[in-house]
Amino acid sequence: MQTISWDEFTKVDLRVGRVLSAEVFHQARKPAYVLQVDFGEEIGIRKSSAQITHLYKPEELVGKLVVAVVNFPKKQIGPLMSECLVTGFHNADGEVALCVPDKPVPLGMKLL
Template sequence: MSSTATIQDFDRLDIRVGTVVDAQPLEGARKPALALEIDLGPEIGIRRSSAQITVHYAPLKLIGRQVLCVVNFPPRRIAGFESEVLTLGLPDSDGEVVLIRPDIAVPNGGRMF
């Protein structure tokens, strides 16, 4: 278990909901990954994310799915692709990523609290 965090630590993370509008295999990645475009609402717009989620998710089945993303990390370059947000997930029993999403549709851009 990690050290205790404060509410101020949590408040520094900007976690928003968005809808996947495009998903493609990420060519050149060392591990299989998808390049996602996620609509995070009018305030943030569409942002890109690289996600190692190919075990459970086919690109076309992701389009229209809402996901949670950290939007205030600095961008990372992955296989020549600029990943602007971190798409959040949890490990299944084999350690493969399962995406976190709301169970009821909510407006894109909503901040997690």
């Protein structure tokens, strides 16, 4: 495993957001949803493509707090311009489980 410095780690801006909407991303090559995530007043609402269809239904995602990288450049994914990267972990079957806070925290709060 490669180590990084504290300064390198602090460059990654991981924030808490709330999923406002989740819709099937029909044009994606792999099954995915288009998420609208609210990061509060400072950052606002951002879109993301998330390959989380195996473990989550769209209606289960609405209102869920998620952790996302908000300082990557925008990325074109088919017709969608993704504006953040929602984080998660692969389970034993390769399906993505979201990285989520286990207690309520304010929108836009930065991971320490």
